[in-house]
Each structure stands twice: as C-alpha cells, then as structure tokens.
Amino acid sequence: MPGVDPKSYVSFDAKVRQAKAAERxxxxxxxxxxxxxxxxxxxxxxxxxNLDVMLTLAAIARETSRIGLIATGSTTFSEPYNLxxxxxxxxxxxxxxxxxxxxxxxGEDVAANYGQRIPSSxxxxxxxxxxxxxxxxxxxxWGQDAWVHDQATGQFxxxxxVVPINLGGKYVASRGPLYIPPSEQxxxxxxxxxGSPNAHALAGRYASVAIGASFTIEDARAQRAAFRAGAERAxxxxxxxxxxxxxxxxxxxxxxxxxxxxxxxTGRTFPQRTxxxxxxxxxxxxxxxxxxPISPDQLAAARPSPHDxxxxxxxKIARQGxxxxxxxxxxxxxxxxxxxxxxxxxxxxxxxxxxxxxADGFWISPDIYEDGVDAFVDGVVPILQxxxxxxxxxxxxxxxxxxxxxxQYGPDPRVMD
Amino acid sequence: MPGVDPKSYVSFDAKVRQAKAAERxxxxxxxxxxxxxxxxxxxxxxxxxNLDVMLTLAAIARETSRIGLIATGSTTFSEPYNLxxxxxxxxxxxxxxxxxxxxxxxGEDVAANYGQRIPSSxxxxxxxxxxxxxxxxxxxxWGQDAWVHDQATGQFxxxxxVVPINLGGKYVASRGPLYIPPSEQxxxxxxxxxGSPNAHALAGRYASVAIGASFTIEDARAQRAAFRAGAERAxxxxxxxxxxxxxxxxxxxxxxxxxxxxxxxTGRTFPQRTxxxxxxxxxxxxxxxxxxPISPDQLAAARPSPHDxxxxxxxKIARQGxxxxxxxxxxxxxxxxxxxxxxxxxxxxxxxxxxxxxADGFWISPDIYEDGVDAFVDGVVPILQxxxxxxxxxxxxxxxxxxxxxxQYGPDPRVMD
Numbered sequence: 001m002p003g004v005d006p007k008s009y010v011s012f013d014a015k016v017r018q019a020k021a022a023e024r025x026x027x028x029x030x031x032x033x034x035x036x037x038x039x040x041x042x043x044x045x046x047x048x049x050n051l052d053v054m055l056t057l058a059a060i061a062r063e064t065s066r067i068g069l070i071a072t073g074s075t076t077f078s079e080p081y082n083l084x085x086x087x088x089x090x091x092x093x094x095x096x097x098x099x100x101x102x103x104x105x106x107g108e109d110v111a112a113n114y115g116q117r118i119p120s121s122x123x124x125x126x127x128x129x130x131x132x133x134x135x136x137x138x139x140x141x142w143g144q145d146a147w148v149h150d151q152a153t154g155q156f157x158x159x160x161x162v163v164p165i166n167l168g169g170k171y172v173a174s175r176g177p178l179y180i181p182p183s184e185q186x187x188x189x190x191x192x193x194x195g196s197p198n199a200h201a202l203a204g205r206y207a208s209v210a211i212g213a214s215f216t217i218e219d220a221r222a223q224r225a226a227f228r229a230g231a232e233r234a235x236x237x238x239x240x241x242x243x244x245x246x247x248x249x250x251x252x253x254x255x256x257x258x259x260x261x262x263x264x265x266t267g268r269t270f271p272q273r274t275x276x277x278x279x280x281x282x283x284x285x286x287x288x289x290x291x292x293p294i295s296p297d298q299l300a301a302a303r304p305s306p307h308d309x310x311x312x313x314x315x316k317i318a319r320q321g322x323x324x325x326x327x328x329x330x331x332x333x334x335x336x337x338x339x340x341x342x343x344x345x346x347x348x349x350x351x352x353x354x355x356x357x358x359a360d361g362f363w364i365s366p367d368i369y370e371d372g373v374d375a376f377v378d379g380v381v382p383i384l385q386x387x388x389x390x391x392x393x394x395x396x397x398x399x400x401x402x403x404x405x406x407x408q409y410g411p412d413p414r415v416m417d
Numbered sequence: 418m419p420g421v422d423p424k425s426y427v428s429f430d431a432k433v434r435q436a437k438a439a440e441r442x443x444x445x446x447x448x449x450x451x452x453x454x455x456x457x458x459x460x461x462x463x464x465x466x467n468l469d470v471m472l473t474l475a476a477i478a479r480e481t482s483r484i485g486l487i488a489t490g491s492t493t494f495s496e497p498y499n500l501x502x503x504x505x506x507x508x509x510x511x512x513x514x515x516x517x518x519x520x521x522x523x524g525e526d527v528a529a530n531y532g533q534r535i536p537s538s539x540x541x542x543x544x545x546x547x548x549x550x551x552x553x554x555x556x557x558x559w560g561q562d563a564w565v566h567d568q569a570t571g572q573f574x575x576x577x578x579v580v581p582i583n584l585g586g587k588y589v590a591s592r593g594p595l596y597i598p599p600s601e602q603x604x605x606x607x608x609x610x611x612g613s614p615n616a617h618a619l620a621g622r623y624a625s626v627a628i629g630a631s632f633t634i635e636d637a638r639a640q641r642a643a644f645r646a647g648a649e650r651a652x653x654x655x656x657x658x659x660x661x662x663x664x665x666x667x668x669x670x671x672x673x674x675x676x677x678x679x680x681x682x683t684g685r686t687f688p689q690r691t692x693x694x695x696x697x698x699x700x701x702x703x704x705x706x707x708x709x710p711i712s713p714d715q716l717a718a719a720r721p722s723p724h725d726x727x728x729x730x731x732x733k734i735a736r737q738g739x740x741x742x743x744x745x746x747x748x749x750x751x752x753x754x755x756x757x758x759x760x761x762x763x764x765x766x767x768x769x770x771x772x773x774x775x776a777d778g779f780w781i782s783p784d785i786y787e788d789g790v791d792a793f794v795d796g797v798v799p800i801l802q803x804x805x806x807x808x809x810x811x812x813x814x815x816x817x818x819x820x821x822x823x824x825q826y827g828p829d830p831r832v833m834d
Contacts, residue, residue: 001568006567012510042576042579042596043572044573047596051510052507054471054503055503058471058472059510062479063479077496079494079495079531081530082495086469086471086472089468113592114496114591115590149424149426150423151418151419151423156461157459157460158460159459159460173532178453179466179468181426181427268571
C-alpha cells in the first residue's frame with residue numbers, strides 16, 4: 001500500500017509497535033494465529049501470518065507490560081515437550097501473560113510440510129486431547145512451592161516436588177519433569193479456535209477462551225452456547241469459557257474513505273474475488289466491470305448460496321447500489337464480519353452482539369497497515385468506554401486475571417478421562 | 418551464591434545483561450547448549466540450561482546489535498519444518514546473526530521426555546544429515562531475489578521463485594516452501610558440537626563452527642584436524658570450519674580468591690564429587706576430610722584413570738599440595754579445562770592452544786554469577802588484544818561475517834549425497 005514500509009512483513013519493530021498500540025487501548029490480549037505452511041498467493045499478497053509466532057511474542061513480551069500474549073501451537077504437528085517448554089518459558093518471560101491456542105491442523109497443505117497426511121478428525125482430536133493434558137501435566141510438574149532458592153542453606157529446590165509425570169497415551173507420551181517454576185499466573189491459559197462439535201468438546205474441557213468465526217448474531221449465540229455447554233459437560237462452570245467471535249475493521253471518518261482504503265490495500269485481488277462473489281450470489285459477474293453497480297436484473301435473479309453464511313449479507317450490500325468494486329471493498333467475502341466505516345459503526349456492532357449474548361468479547365483484526373490498530377484504539381475504544389462496555393484500565397497484570405479465569409496449576413482435576 | 422539474585426534462573430534480564438557484557442567484549446557469538454530434559458540434581462543446583470534457548474536469543478536479538486546468536490536444536494527430537502522456520506525467523510529478527518547447532522540427542526533421559534528411546538547411532542546421524550539438508554533447502558526455498566515488494570505494481574514477490582522443495586528421505590520429509598526471505602547473511606550458519614567420527618563427518622559436510630571438549634592440546638589438535646579433514650572429504654576448504662574447544666573460567670585477582678569463589682558457588686556438590694575424583698585417581702578419598710591435602714602415601718599410590726582424559730591434570734594439581742576441597746575447586750572434573758585465577762593465566766592458555774593449532778577460537782563458559790562475564794571481558798580480552806590475538810571491534814554485522822564463513826543460500830551444492 002502506498003505510504004507503508006514495504007518491508008513490514010519482516011519487521012519485528014512493526015509487530016511491537018502494533019502491540020504497544022493495542023496495549024494503549026487496554027486490549028486483554030493479542031491473538032496470533034499460525035499457519036504459514038499454507039500455500040499463499042505470494043505474487044499478490046504478503047503471507048497473512050507472523051514469521052514465527054513465538055519469537056514475535058518474545059519480542060513483544062519484553063517491550064510491553066500488561067497485554068496478554070496468545071499464540072497458536074498445533075497439537076497435530078508439534079512435539080508436546082517442546083511446545084510445553086516454549087509456552088511456559090514465554091509465560092515466565094512475560095510475567096504471567098501467555099496463552100496457548102491449542103488447535104488441530106486440518107489442511108493437507110500444512111501436513112505436506114511435515115511430510116505427512118492429515119489424520120482423521122477422530123485421531124486429530126484424540127491427539128489434541130492427550131496433548132493438552134500432557135502439556136498441562138508438564139506445566140505442573142515443577143511443584144508450586146518447590147522453588148526455595150535458599151541462599152543460607154544452598155538448597156535450590158525441593159527435589160521431591162519436581163517430579164516426572166510418566167504420562168503416555170495412544171498418541172503422545174512424556175516422562176518429564178519440565179524444569180520451569182510457576183509464573184505469576186501459574187501456567188499459560190488454554191485457548192481454542194474452531195466451531196465444530198469436536199471443538200466445543202475440546203474447548204469445553206480445557207479452554208478459557210474460544211475464538212470463533214460467526215457471521216450472524218444467531219450463529220454467534222449458538223456457538224457461544226455450544227462452548228458453554230461443552231464446559232458444563234466437562235464439569236466446569238460455563239462462565240469459565242469466554243467466546244470471542246472475530247471482527248475485522250477499517251476505521252475511517254466515513255464509509256467512502258474506509259472503502260477507498262480497503263481498495264488501496266486489497267483491490268488487486270478483486271478480479272479473482274469476483275468469481276467467489278458470483279458463487280455466493282448465484283449470478284454472473286464480470287471482473288472487467290468492477291466500477292458498475294450490479295444491475296437490477298442481476299439482483300432480482302440473485303439466489304444467496306445456502307452453503308456460505310456470508311451470502312445474505314453480501315446480497316444486502318449489493319442491493320444498496322454500490323459498484324461491484326465497492327461491494328467487494330465492504331469485505332463481504334472476508335474471514336469475519338467487516339466494519340468499514342466510522343468508529344461508531346464498530347461500537348454499535350459490538351454492543352449489539354454483546355447484549356444479545358452472542359459474544360463475551362471480540363477478536364478484532366484491524367487492518368494493520370501502520371495505523372489500523374491506532375484508528376481502532378483512538379476511535380472505537382473511547383466510545384465503548386463511554387458506554388460502560390469496556391474497562392478504562394487493566395485491573396490485573398496477568399492474562400488469567402484479565403479473563404477472570406480461575407487459578408489452575410497442572411491439569412484441571414475436574415476434567416477426567 | 419551469596420550476593421546473587423536467587424531468582425536469576427528465570428530472569429531474561431540477567432541473560433540480556435550477560436549478552437551485552439559479551440558484546441562489549443566483542444565476542445563473535447553466544448553459544449547456548451540445550452538439554453533441559455536431562456534429569457537434574459535440583460536440590461543442589463539450578464539446571465545448567467536456559468528455560469528456552471530460542472526465546473532467550475529472541476530477547477537478546479532485540480537488545481544487542483552485533484554479537485552472533487547460536488542455539489542448539491536437536492535433529493533427533495524436532496520437526497524439521499518447525500525448526501527451520503524458527504531459526505530463520507531468528508536470523509531475520511537479529512539481522513543476520515543466527516546460527517543453528519545441529520546435534521543429535523543421545524541420552525535416554527532426553528528421549529524419555531519425547532516418549533521414545535534413543536535411536537542407534539547410525540539412525541541418529543542418518544536423520545541428522547537429512548535434517549540439515551532439508552532445513553537448508555527450506556531456508557533457500559524463498560528465492561534470493563524473489564522479494565520485490567513493488568509498491569507501484571502491487572507485486573509482493575515473484576511467485577515462480579518461491580517454490581516447494583519436495584524433499585523426502587528415510588527419516589524426514591517436507592514440501593515447503595518456507596515463507597521467509599533471505600536475512601542479511603542469507604540464512605543461519607550451521608554449527609555442530611561433538612567429537613566422534615560421526616561428528617567429524619556431519620560437521621565436515623555442513624558446519625562452519627565445531628564446538629568441542631578437549632582437555633589437552635594434543636587432543637584439541639587431533640580434533641581440529643579431524644574436523645578439517647571432514648570438511649575436505651566433503652569437498653570444502655578446511656578453513657571453512659573453525660574448531661572451538663571449551664574453556665571455563667573464574668577470573669579473579671589471584672588463585673586463592675578464584676578458588677574461594679568457586680567453593681562458594683559449587684562447594685555444596687564437593688562431597689559427591691569426591692567419589693568421582695577417587696575413580697579418576699585410583700585412590701580412596703574421604704569426603705569428610707575436604708580440608709586436608711591428599712597424603713603423600715595416597716599420591717604415591719595414585720594411578721590416573723586411562724578412561725578419563727582429565728585424570729593426569731587432576732593428579733598434577735593434587736601433587737601441588739592443595740586440600741581436597743581446593744583440588745575440586747580447580748575444576749578438575751568439570752566439562753572443560755578450567756582456569757581459576759588471574760586473567761593472564763586464561764590469556765596464556767588461549768595463546769598456547771591457538772599457536773599450537775589446537776583451536777581457532779574458544780567457547781568460553783565464564784562462571785556467570787552476575788559478574789563472571791564482565792571479569793573475563795575486563796581482564797582477559799584486553800590482554801589478548803594487546804598481544805594482537807583478538808580483534809578490537811567487530812568487522813562485520815553478521816555471524817557469517819564474524820566467522821569469515823563463505824556466502825551460502827540453500828544447500829551447499831558441493832556437498833552431494
């Protein structure tokens with residue numbers, strides 16, 4: 001995009017700047033998805049992932065003080081001991097602000113980078129369940145009060161309280177212990193991203209945060225209820241799991257300015273995206289005529305695809321008379337609902353979903369071309385604060401505290417096989 | 418140790434301080450071994466490893482500017498794609514200062530943390546060889562000139578130059594590509610630590626640095642020659658591989674002060690170590706009589722163990738009349754030769770070994786209780802500089818430059834199957 005450092009893809013400085021902006025806005029956490037092993041249209045787009053999520057969060061941990069730090073770590077393609085060690089080290093490094101998004105990898109594209117095929121859904125979720133339990137057992141293998149570091153006697157730790165876990169299941173095994181004492185929040189918070197019944201069950205057993213993709217209030221309510229039901233089935237209080245649907249924002253002084261910003265950022269991909277939109281609306285669209293509105297005849301013939309939950313909204317936007325280019329600039333085929341416009345529209349969206357019990361919070365993806373996070377923090381956050389919907393400062397120094405998640409060290413004794 | 422922060426084991430601040438001290442001393446690199454999965458006598462000693470080597474180096478990368486950053490990454494218990502990604506991301510983050518110590522894991526103690534047994538030596542080194550080639554192929558899979566980031570045309574990269582590697586062998590496989598462009602040094606430097614014929618062959622093929630453990634000049638000369646011969650057999654110039662034997666130092670104004678410092682640090686372990694020393698010298702030693710010199714009768718009966726290369730030196734120290742406690746304080750059963758005394762003794766040791774072609778440099782392990790690195794930098798480095806044996810400033814900004822290692826991107830075409 002014009003005016004943006006074209007090397008920001010490899011800039012850890014840029015990531016730290018964005019994190020500081022989010023912390024200025026009192027965000028409870030950063031959430032870094034991961035999947036750079038997916039094939040990317042590299043001619044036209046920077047890969048939409050960090051070079052390495054753990055190194056990015058390490059840099060941010062050193063240069064921020066309050067914001068939580070959540071990264072994705074695949075349960076399918078990681079060694080549990082390596083993963084447990086790195087997340088707990090991040091938790092120490094950040095003084096209790098780390099979270100692990102424990103997901104299964106589902107793309108053959110990803111599996112190929114590990115010289116493997118994607119296992120069946122049952123095997124993926126079976127392994128994920130064992131992984132989380134084993135990782136939490138390693139986290140708790142250094143007894144909570146074992147670290148005495150007594151200079152008078154020379155005792156470093158109580159060896160009897162730092163003990164092997166000797167866990168082995170169908171998919172993963174480890175002896176332990178992990179030589180890392182508790183952090184300020186004990187151990188990292190567990191997060192899950194997904195929306196399937198398997199996801200509801202896994203998150204219900206272990207997660208304090210569920211990240212979702214919902215395009216309607218109705219779907220978000222159903223997702224939130226399903227995660228809460230999963231927690232209840234696992235013997236937990238449903239309030240222990242918070243549902244955060246995604247929201248993408250381009251905040252600007254008015255709709256036109258926001259659309260133009262999105263066209264400048266992503267307009268190069270619109271000819272290809274026209275083909276997607278055509279399927280969603282069930283009408284022929286011409287990628288050579290991006291500046292024309294979709295004709296009344298076309299709109300009358302449109303049949304929103306029942307297979308894509310974004311279709312009805314896309315048709316609603318198209319019927320407002322925007323050009324094909326502007327319809328696409330509204331983000332009608334993006335990964336989450338998109339607000340492109342003034343700050344109050346984002347605040348209204350969040351308030352409506354929150355009050356309808358469709359969300360406990362939101363995973364905000366502001367467009368991050370230099371000032372996208374700042375635009376949200378300076379525009380949307382004050383409105384939410386004025387409405388009494390968002391805190392004006394951190395009440396805690398740990399991620400567990402930010403979330404109101406109960407204390408936990410080692411596995412949750414309520415969650416049994 | 419009295420006067421030391423007893424929580425330094427979990428302090429990333431302490432690691433960064435030590436790294437800055439080493440950079441002030443113009444050290445070419447930091448070298449972080451790894452193996453926290455080994456069982457540790459946690460009652461008496463802090464684990465001698467970083468909580469996580471990559472997160473430690475990430476913090477250091479952000480807070481230093483010239484020193485090289487090498488970490489151990491097991492070829493036995495890591496996923497090659499994950500390892501390749503994290504080391505190349507560190508290389509980007511540090512602007513071309515990363516190195517990968519590609520070792521095989523050989524302890525059953527370590528394997529147990531991965532729910533596995535240690536493979537045979539042939540399988541370990543077979544996998545290591547495939548791992549290095551695959552990792553280097555992933556590093557080179559983003560074409561050297563592929564990143565155009567052209568703001569006028571909107572092209573991000575030349576897709577035809579960012580390509581799958583589709584490598585698969587007996588042990589590991591990956592499709593790729595890895596979406597990380599070249600760093601300032603292209604890709605990380607490869608390092609190997611070991612001393613067996615397998616190590617000489619593996620390092621000879623791939624490594625720019627070999628880290629060794631030699632207790633005599635004769636052994637170090639033989640090790641250095643063996644690594645150089647390994648490089649020649651692989652079709653490389655032997656000067657492309659540098660041999661760095663270890664050296665542990667406690668620098669103080671005189672021998673007595675240095676010994677007392679070591680006693681304060683590690684004296685708690687001396688009763689157990691007496692049993693080791695007894696085996697090395699072939700005489701009975703009484704751990705209850707640490708303050709007595711070893712008697713003339715005992716010394717006359719001593720038979721240095723032919724199985725331990727440290728035995729002859731241990732006997733030499735014992736014959737100087739030191740108490741049993743002081744003999745142990747000399748570090749006669751430590752992992753590397755130990756200099757405990759004034760700075761000039763360390764400088765003399767290094768000069769002697771260097772001039773005898775027993776070393777291209779040294780892996781220095783100063784005792785790191787707060788000021789151990791500073792004592793080396795302020796005491797030993799100026800002597801080496803005065804003697805014309807050590808540079809007075811960095812000549813380069815990358816690890817490859819510091820080592821005089823030739824440019825390489827992707828696999829080395831001279832090293833064939």
